[in-house]
Amino acid sequence: MRVLLIGAGPAGTRCAERLAERGAQVVLAGAEPALPYDRIALGRVLSGEVEVPALITHDAARLRGLGIRFLAATRIAAIDRAAGTATTARGETLAWDRAVFATGSDAVRLRLPGVDLPGVLLYRSIADVQAMRRMAAGGARAVVIGGGLLGLEAAAALSVAGARVTVVHALGWPMERQLDPAAGALLARQLGASRRLRFVMPAATEAIEGDHHVRALRLADGTRIACDLVVMAVGIRPSVVLAREAGLEVNRGIVVDDAMRTNDQRILAIGECAEHRGQVCGLVAPALAMAETAAATLLGEDRAYAARPDTAALKVSGIAVWSAGEIGPPDAEAVTLSDEEAGLYRRLWLRDGRLVGALLYGDTADAPFYLDLMASGRPVAPFRARLAFGSAFAEAA
Ligand SMILES: Cc1cc2nc3c(=O)[nH]c(=O)nc-3n(C[C@H](O)[C@H](O)[C@H](O)COP(=O)(O)OP(=O)(O)OC[C@H]3O[C@@H](n4cnc5c(N)ncnc54)[C@H](O)[C@@H]3O)c2cc1C
CATH class of the missing domain: 3.50.50.60 (FAD/NAD(P)-binding domain)
Structure with missing residues (x-):
């Protein structure tokens, strides 16, 4: 089975790796000139903490070892579904039996006067x-x-x-x-x-x-x-032009089912370009989970992707802030713990006796506890009075 991965971000690279490990013939085409890298660590290059090579997750030797044919600086410009081929921006043709869109997102450029100025x-x-x-x-x-x-x-x-x-x-x-x-x-x-x-x-x-x-x-x-x-830095937009031009069903993202299949059974979509049950993602964890599901699907296994609540943590050293789920929904009850002098603040939102959103500032150690409560939908009534104090207090109750 020849699989073409379109996009060599975290999702495309993870899926390529899983397929190659199981013997599929994998081509990984990425528009960027770099080897696959850790996008979420770009801030460390910007601040000067590390240089670009430290971000590379898959060097040439590793890709070769996996048997992945990696094409850097290769933008896929067109997909011919009937012929089972892709054409690169340079005009080469690649043949595939299965294709996976992992084209990610583009950063939004505001349409302001002067937006094209250098700088x-x-x-x-x-x-x-x-x-x-x-x-x-x-x-x-x-x-x-x-x-x-x-x-x-x-x-x-x-x-x-x-x-x-x-x-x-x-x-x-x-x-x-x-x-x-x-x-x-x-x-x-x-x-x-x-x-x-x-x-x-x-x-x-x-x-x-x-x-x-x-x-x-x-x-x-x-x-x-x-x-x-x-x-x-005003937002991102799923990169869907190629998929739309190929005639795939596209809404905000490329529409996929639980197995990551598009409306064409031979074509899948994963990561930030995909739309699953009406949702597009903007984080690496769901993008990687989709990659695992897509690989399983292509290997003939039965696996369904299930979204988890989104979590967000700011990566600025010395600042601990984390949130997940619904923040400030008007129809929920809020529980607040605040110690301004100590720089501690915590707010939780409950609906029907269950945690639906959490925000932690200053101390985020309890983040996994609240995330589990949200994901499991466990009733919090038995320990509600102690809920804001974290797992040690709530679970002791
Ligand atoms: C600075 C920064 C910091 C971040 N920090 C975090 C964080 O702390 N935690 C977190 O969870 N997430 C973070 N994110 C988001 C995270 O990086 C993304 O969720 C993740 O990269 C999505 O992976 P992806 O593979 O779906 O898409 P992408 O990483 O966008 O990769 C898609 C790739 O496909 C390529 N491509 C597009 N079209 C084509 C084409 N036609 N042909 C070939 N290649 C194509 C693109 O050039 C790109 O390289 C951060 C993002 C940025 C920019």
């Missing part, structure tokens, strides 16, 4: 962080648009790399999808103190100004923030 960057790939690092050295002024997980991570790393960083965020507090206003305020204060980040929020961006290079970001209220570099 406007995204935060997604090795090429992006290399460009940022070149510009961040020497005390450059950087503006990061977007105070979500990735924006904050980029901002903190840029600051370590020597830039003076302003975060411009549309909402009134950072990470609004993962944090409530109280935890968001704690986070902004701590990032200001420990990483010298300046926050401008809530703020609407209107234009990027400059001539041959970025000079300033202009906000809707007329404020100008002078800068040498703008990083857009």
Whole structure:
């Protein structure tokens, strides 16, 4: 069986590995020039903590040992389902019996005036962080648009790399999808103190100004923030153009069933480009779980992918913040534990006697406990009074 993996991110690479281990003939085609690497560790390259080679997860020898034919800098430009072939951007033809889309996501580029100026960057790939690092050295002024997980991570790393960083965020507090206003305020204060980040929020961006290079970001209220570099971290979008052009069913992502099959039984989709039961993912754990399921499906095993609640942790050293499930749903009861002096804050959301969301700030050691409660749907009534104090207290009850 010849399997073509389209995309060599974590999902595509994991699936290729599992198939090759079992004797399938695997071609892994990746648009990026690099060997498969750990995307989630890009911030460490940006801050200067490690260099690019430290991120490579599968070097040439390992891929060869697995028997995977790896094609770097190879973008698949078209799929001919009837012929069972793919055409690369360079015009080569690859034949397949089964194909797996693992094309991931693209970072969103806001359509602002000036967005094409040199000095406007995204935060997604090795090429992006290399460009940022070149510009961040020497005390450059950087503006990061977007105070979500990735924006904050980029901002903190840029600051370590020597830039003076302003975060411009549309909402009134950072990470609004993962944090409530109280935890968001704690986070902004701590990032200001420990990483010298300046926050401008809530703020609407209107234009990027400059001539041959970025000079300033202009906000809707007329404020100008002078800068040498703008990083857009405003979200991701599943990369689905190729699949749509191939005639596959695409909604927000490429629609798959529990076995990761698309509407064409010979074609599967995994990772951030896939849409499973109406959901697309934006984290590596579900992407890898889908890769395992797809490999099993192709090997003729019966396995179903089951989504777990999304969890989010900010990767900025010295800052412990974690959340999972539903944050601030209007129809849930909230339990709050707050010790502002100690920098500790915890909020849990319950519906019908079950935990549906959790937010931990300052101490995240109990994260697995709350995640298990959410995933299992275990009733919390027997230990509700002690629930906010964590597993040691709740389970003792
Ligand atoms: C800076 C950063 C930090 C992150 N930190 C975390 C974290 O802490 N925890 C977490 O869970 N997640 C994190 N994420 C998200 C995580 O990286 C993704 O969930 C994960 O990479 C998804 O894997 P994937 O294989 O589905 O897609 P991707 O990693 O996007 O890989 C898809 C690959 O396919 C390639 N491709 C696209 N189209 C084609 C084509 N037509 N032909 C060939 N190749 C193609 C792309 O170039 C890309 O290399 C982070 C992401 C970034 C950018």
